[in-house]
Amino acid sequence: MRVVMVCQEWDATGPHPVAADSARDVAVRAWGEAAPHVEIDAFAIGDGGPRSADAVAGSRSRVGGIDAVPFADQGRSEADAGALMVVPSGRDSRWNPLDLASGLLGLAAMAQADARRITVIVPVGNADCAGDATLLWGSGAETPSLVGAARAGLASLDIVILTTTDRPLLGFHGMSSALRDGREADAAVSVAAQAQEERWTGIAREVDAVSSRPMLVGSSRLSDQPGTGAASGLAYCLAALGGRIVTDAAGYLADAAGVARALEGDVAVAVALSPTLSPTSLDHGIASALARAASVAAVPVVAVAPEVHIGRRDLMAAGVAAVYEAGHGADALAAQLGRVAQTWTPRT
Missing domain, CATH: 3.40.50.10350 (Glycerate kinase; domain 1)
Structure with missing residues (x-):
């Protein structure tokens, strides 16, 4: 037994x-x-959040502003020894977009030097990130050209984004609705949620045009995809760089184990x-x-x-x-x- x-x-x-x-x-x-x-x-x-790599055995390497841990997928017939899971350096419990960007660029440079493609798992869960998520693309990066440049720089990485929510970036059930949960009667919260929705709508109008992918069923807009609203829009910013979102973070980690x-x-x-x-x-x-x-x-x-x-x-x-x-x-x-x-x- x-x-x-x-x-x-x-x-x-x-x-x-x-x-x-x-x-x-x-x-x-x-x-x-x-x-x-x-x-x-x-x-x-x-748990699928930023500190998920703490449960992964192995030595850590500092890359840019983050740490990387070897992550072998034991659920496959042949473990992927080249995969890495990243985690904020130190004991930070939230992702800093600037630190994450520098780390991903460092990993991309390593992959290019070795002439190989590296799978990088970024667990974002649904915790707020420490700063404006769009800083992942670069300073003042709310433009398609800067997003495209950042995406090209990370072409050697297969980025897997783990989230613990199906929440899309925009819409009635989108990211801004998280502000109002349980506080619908607060006028200040409603104003903040509306301002957040308007800002991200403007960003998505530009970025979706270069980042959305053809879909057989449902909307092809990246901002409509489940999970893009996770971590204050950080999941959307990573997906715009070519990452793929997995909304069942716990299932993914359990399968890999x-x-x-x-x-x-x-x-x-x-x-x-x-x-x-x-x-x-x-x-x-x-x-x-x-x-x-x-x-x-x-x-x-x-x-x-x-x-x-x-x-x-x-x-x-x-x-x-x-x-x-x-x-x-x-x-x-x-x-x-x-x-x-x-x-x-x-x-x-």
Whole structure:
């Protein structure tokens, strides 16, 4: 009997956050003590945000204003040893567009010197970036010519943009609507949202003309594509440089870690350790991503989080069999997983 666990940072917004790899170690130890007869395959992955590379083992290299970590895709038959995941230098939790631009240009120069193409994974999640996202294109780069020049300079890179939202850049459900969520009665917020929409509409009118791609179904405008509104428009700016957006960041990282392969065979249950469980995190978090992967192998999925703010109907719709609220801290995680282990992997 086996158990597959996928662990993200535990209690990320609580008083005592636990890094993804440490949460994995706590989980394996707690489950092993409660059910020593079970074999455990445990994976630590990022949350899809700027610090996702913290869960990736490997040495870091400083390139421009960012760090790069080797990222092998274990989900493929042949791991892509040339891929890199980037992360803000130091402990910054947000992307600085200028630092990111210098780092990407540095990686592009390395690729050109080696006469090869490098896959670069940029996890943006949906956190605000530290500065105007258009600075990624260069100073005063709200013009197609500067965007085209920046795009040409990065032609040696295959940029993968990980987001945790489907929000497009423009429109009723676009980036500006995030300002109004829960604050629709605030006149100042409404004015700010309208100003943001107008500014980005002007930018997109110019940039879409050189960056949009033909589509068989739906709008061909880049600004209409899901995920382009992530991280204050940073995802759109990266996509305008030729990057491709992946809105299921958790699923991408889990697949790359080899979770789908681990689910094959005699697996009793798959366990998702989520930083929190809310409607938003359920839609784009590890619980639903693991449920989709596990459904292929007919493996039930349970989720454990410090706090749970969703109902059973939403869980069932996401394919999650059960959810457990553990409370905050590593000790609470260990105690709850001991109980979950006794429920889902009892001695026979």
